[in-house]
Amino acid sequence: MAVRDVAAAPGRWRPGAATRIVLVPGSSGRLRDEARTxxxxxxxxxHLDRSPQIVVKPHPAPHDLALQLGRVPGSASPEAYRVETAGDVTTITGSSATGSSTAPGPCSKSSAKRAR
Structure with missing residues (x-):
């Protein structure tokens, strides 16, 4: 696999006591194992002293890490993913559950999409 695109994020997402792992409705059943991992x-x-709560919500709150399934532009690979940080929320979009699991740790400094 190769990184196809990297763009610096405007800040750095940092998990904290309020951090939850948010599964976007429609993706939650297929990503629950990835959320636990x-x-x-x-x-x-x-990064945390205790395991964050895993919830199903349509919109993450500040400090949340959102996991969702969706199209990753520029790739048809099932292992493709995109990591985006917007303000205090990081979202990992995987083209499949496999793509979500191959994404780097959410504490990285950049947004990336990876494809074969």
């Missing part, structure tokens, strides 16, 4: 990784990597 991501929650565990945030604790294991020392």
């Amino acid at each position: 991501t929650a565990a990784e945030l604790v294991q990597e020392g």
Whole structure:
């Protein structure tokens, strides 16, 4: 796999006590395992002291990490993903659950989309 596009984000998303992992409706069933894995990784990597709450909501709040399925422009690969930080929210969009799981940790400084 190769990174196809990288653009610096205007800030850096940082998880905190209020951080939740938000599953966008319609994607929640297929991404629940990825959400649990991501929650565990945030604790294991020392970003949080406790596992964040996993919720299903249409719109994330500040400090949330949103996971969703959707089209990744420029790629038809099932492993494609896009990481976007807008204000205090980071959204990982995977073209499939596989794409969501191959995305880098959410604490990175850039937005990226990856494709084969």
